[in-house]
Amino acid sequence: MKRKALFIINPVSGGKKKDGVPEIVEDYLDPNVFEYDVEFTTGIFHAHDLAKAAVGEYDVVVAVGGDGTVNEVASAIAETDTVLGVIPYGSGNGLSRFLSIPMDAQGAIKTMNAARIVTIDAGKANGQWFFNMAGMGFDAHISHVFAHGSEKRGFFNYFKSSLQEIARYKSQSYRIEIDGRYYNREAFMLSIANSSQYGNNAHVSPQASVQDGLLDVCIIRPFPLWRFPEMGLRMFTKTADRSKFVEIIKGRNINIVRTQPGPIHLDGEPQSAGIDININIVPHTLKVIVGSLYKY
Numbered sequence: 001m002k003r004k005a006l007f008i009i010n011p012v013s014g015g016k017k018k019d020g021v022p023e024i025v026e027d028y029l030d031p032n033v034f035e036y037d038v039e040f041t042t043g044i045f046h047a048h049d050l051a052k053a054a055v056g057e058y059d060v061v062v063a064v065g066g067d068g069t070v071n072e073v074a075s076a077i078a079e080t081d082t083v084l085g086v087i088p089y090g091s092g093n094g095l096s097r098f099l100s101i102p103m104d105a106q107g108a109i110k111t112m113n114a115a116r117i118v119t120i121d122a123g124k125a126n127g128q129w130f131f132n133m134a135g136m137g138f139d140a141h142i143s144h145v146f147a148h149g150s151e152k153r154g155f156f157n158y159f160k161s162s163l164q165e166i167a168r169y170k171s172q173s174y175r176i177e178i179d180g181r182y183y184n185r186e187a188f189m190l191s192i193a194n195s196s197q198y199g200n201n202a203h204v205s206p207q208a209s210v211q212d213g214l215l216d217v218c219i220i221r222p223f224p225l226w227r228f229p230e231m232g233l234r235m236f237t238k239t240a241d242r243s244k245f246v247e248i249i250k251g252r253n254i255n256i257v258r259t260q261p262g263p264i265h266l267d268g269e270p271q272s273a274g275i276d277i278n279i280n281i282v283p284h285t286l287k288v289i290v291g292s293l294y295k296y
């Protein structure tokens, strides 16, 4: 019997046009394996609602967008038998890069035809799902600036905003409890990594795995501005864990108390949060189609 797939296309993600995506799906999706439908989202949470309604109706729900779109779809189908597919069309595409899903639409659709499925872990922060990365501090600040400013999405604009904001951003103090042990730390940024990377192959936690039942708490200590290029280089060469400004502690249950409320991000999407943040891993919870080169 053929599998049923629903493609959910976010027309704004990554600042890229997607009018041609239905045609690429028609040309490359194997008709012997799949029958399919396509929907375009009209706003925030629409992908989530569509995916929720698809549970039980479709075998595979495909997020066509970036990590935010993946989050909306995955949070609707986690803990079910419905499988996530991704055609990466975001600015960073952290989870799909980590899962070795090809970055071009044709390649990603061919991956769907091969249908190699694994089950991955996810995280919850104050009860809300994340699948790639959650965080607070500088990266959450940048997500917030983007969500509330007039900047267009896309890698270059994220990079430009980071450079503009970094000089005036102030680090915060955090009291972090990880599986019953306490750490008091001053941090520029605190990333809670399920996969190893933010997106664009910037790896904050090179040893992270989405199948190990653990989250990686990455504490980025304040560093002098002149070391920013070195910190960037370490992310792109998978050596962040060797920097003296980076400490990584793996765990399952994480409670964070910070000095001020403010934005946190879940897969790059900002949310406001108070001073207490509770984070936990939900092991083995989401079925996803991965690329042929993905290694556990």
Ligand SMILES: Nc1ncnc2c1ncn2[C@@H]1O[C@H](COP(=O)(O)OP(=O)(O)OP(=O)(O)O)[C@@H](O)[C@H]1O
Pocket: 010, 011, 012, 013, 014, 015, 041, 042, 043, 044, 045, 046, 047, 065, 066, 067, 068, 069, 070, 072, 089, 090, 091, 092, 093, 094, 153, 154, 199, 267, 268, 269
């Ligand atoms: N039709 C729409 N109009 C405006 N915003 C939308 C629409 N559909 C979805 N969105 C919102 O677009 C946002 C961005 O999506 P997404 O994260 O996929 O792209 P991105 O930020 O460019 O990529 P990445 O997260 O990989 O860096 C999400 O918050 C989503 O809710």
